[in-house]
Amino acid sequence: MGVSEEITALKNIVRVGTVSSVNAANRTARVNFADKNNLVSGPLKILKNPPFVTADAVELTYGVEVAEGHTHAGKAEKHAHQIKIFPWVPLVGDLVLCIYLPNGESDGFVIGGI
Template identity: 35%
Template sequence: MLKDIERRIRSLEARLNQSVQVGEVTSVDAARGTAQVRLATPGNADGLITHDLPVLVRKTHADKDYAMPDVGEQVLCVFLPMGLETGFVLGSFYSSRDTVPVASADKWHVTFSDGTSLEYDRKEHTLTGSVLGDARLSVSESEEPGKGGNMQLDVVKNFTATVGGDQSVSVTGNQTGTVGGTLNITVTGEATVSAPKISLVSPGGSVTPLDGVVTGNCICAVLGIKHPQKSAVVFASM
């Protein structure tokens, strides 16, 4: 009986020693959300490769979180008492081989392998995003009537947007902009505005302060010739 108890204790110790292990990801099944891991086992120089282990994420039911480890990434695994056949990848960790991208307890940071990064500094109240390629934001109607579909951006301080290439904005409804100070727009090329009617109104003026823009085709009612005071920089069609 004593030998049986000793055998069970040794078996329990062996299972406990194997329950939590560090390994290196050898393959990832992105469709299933699983990964195989090579474990460093005593007496096995090549290591033991596990079965497909589910990768733990924060939520999977109503809200879904998704992030798979990379092949070659160091991860921490936990295994159920029945053995190495059933377990989970708890996550990865920083080490001397994989160092931290930032060194601040006030920052939430994500860096992708292509160079794109997203960071929020709670101490400075600053959100910074650097996208290597295109950035897309889609705002759609909610399935619940009366909710969703609107986007509001409130900036208390300064806002700067720099576009290295072309920019295209399509608004199917109305668009209204209000500037409390001075509006300065500089266009190095040509500026074209196409609309059924264009009104330039000063503060406190009527909706149509003038009948139209004076062009080179306007005939002066007094002289009977093309108007000499035509605009030299503003061009318009009928």
């Protein structure tokens, strides 16, 4: 296999595209690949990954000191809030990195957002 053929094979394995639909219950997404004549993939499995937690959520989880000058019921105090954390699932319109198995089939995965 020559260098040109290897690059072509790699371009078919690793792809960047835009999410066109998501099935959160099945953890799959369909992705549009502009560089492949706007080809839309079949359902690609979304890899398992740690939940997406924002800095604000982390502060709420562990409780934060109320900022100086701000009060709760007239006094500054530490407090905590319950939050729900969900595994990351891309949104429609997100740019994602996908990887396909090199078996000639359409088996592929969304491995993360860009």
